[in-house]
Amino acid sequence: MESYQYVKDCWYVAGLSHEFKPETLTGHKIAGQPLVIWRTRGGSVVAFDNRCCHKRFPLSEGRLLDNGTLECAYHGLCYDEQGKCVKIPSHPDGHIPPQARLRPFPVIEQDGLVWVWPGNPERAALFQPPRTPEVADPTWESIDSGPMHVPANYLLLIENLLDITHFYPLHDGNIGDYANSLLPIELVEGEIGGYRFVKTIRRASNYVQPPYFVDWFHYEVVDREHTHCMLSPGLTRVELRVAPPGQLGTGMDRGYVLLHTHTPVDDRNHVWRWCVNCRADHRSRGDPAKSAARRIAEMFPNVVAQDRWALERQQQMLDYPDDGYSELFLKSDKALRRARQVLAQMRHEEILAAQGKASAASMGSPVLTKQG
Structure with a gap:
């Protein structure tokens, strides 16, 4: 860290x-x-x-x-x-x-x-806060988790959200499988609202969906586009689109926009919220009496509990000195490494701004001299 x-x-x-x-x-x-x-x-x-x-x-x-x-x-x-x-x-x-x-x-x-x-x-x-238009759009159904206090540094959550190679083994059997680990990762960077964003894109063809996605989005075999974007240190936007093979973008698309807000409390704690957004007229396959958003909101806490389990244990390991330990980075970690660098640069810029403000204040203060 x-x-x-x-x-x-x-x-x-x-x-x-x-x-x-x-x-x-x-x-x-x-x-x-x-x-x-x-x-x-x-x-x-x-x-x-x-x-x-x-x-x-x-x-x-x-x-x-x-x-x-x-x-x-x-x-x-x-x-x-x-x-x-x-x-x-x-x-x-x-x-x-x-x-x-x-x-x-x-x-x-x-x-x-x-x-x-x-x-x-x-x-x-x-800076301008990232936009979240689906939350207030009546054509979307938006369901919020409420605040969850997590005893871990918020950067650990940001890295978790940018890395879905942990879907196996952590989420194996619900939203993950081994095949997910093999998907190529495209990295995109840019700037919106003054923030430098980091975005991963994973595309798959003829992908056999894990059980939860079949329950939520109907199709067993799909073409899929899955993106995770740290829009700011305060929000990560996840978008998933699936459709039968060859039909992405034809009106057969299903999926969600999943908004994750990560608000630091201090260096060891943060507040995590997730907000699932689906088209208001989409129903789930697992329970057709329920909307897709409602069905996801009922089942997604199982996934969140697994992530919290991992985040809390990572935080505990941060209490040990790094003597003799060196963190290994894989090719699939490029996005989370860039996120660390972006946040480190933002922190550096705010420190420089604070030092400049303090320097300007001292320049305007009267100089006290010792009287002999």
Whole structure:
């Protein structure tokens, strides 16, 4: 593993739009930063440092008053929707120190997701959160797993998602088989929204599908296109299209768009969500009474449990020093190696930006000299 732990200057998913009910406080920890997030009575989602500026009490444990202000549960300091302290009960004269305010964090609500920027706010405009149009599209059925707390560094999940050669043996018998390991891998790179993406493409002809895919997508033998794309450090997009041999792109296609969000909590934990998206009119073969998306949402947790089992054990091995150990990279690991390099470069860029900001601040500070 690289020496860095996570990218902080990045848009990360805090949750789905429907999870942020009006005037309901929620507490989060994203990239080491404690956050309080809520939807205001006006409908917008706001995010602030979760620590009261008085005695660090978590504001998510407080309450929203009838006038829309957030009241700290410890000493009653009240903050408005801009994070400014507007009332201190122990200051009956009304005096409020100018530094009595909360640090705000940029928020973007887009395509059914709420994205938060936990890093340097001056760099937020350089990037745009990836689009997830299927989540809000009525012609698609979208089912979300909800947040899953995983005791592992989020880079381990990103690498897992870019590498389906582990489908055998880890997922053998459900979504994987030995033949999957033999498929050639095409690597594509580019840039969208300021992020450098890494994408793998695996194509197969006359492929005998593993059991779960037959259950979900009907066909036993298919032509298949399977892509995994790390669009940003916060989201990996998986697309699968299958059809009878020779019929891809003819209207016989079935498949899914599977969105994985990976939000770092700290260097040893992350929050993983998956969201399956299928055409709303597609039914499953295994249970024709259920839509394809619903059937996948019921069965996919079995696959996720296997991945979590592997991620947690990898994290445990990271606790040991590398003395005498050297990690082996295979030809099939090219995508995950590029993902490591992309994240390392992003981390390097944010460190340089922070150093430049600190240098500029020091240049503008008065110089103190010792008086003789």
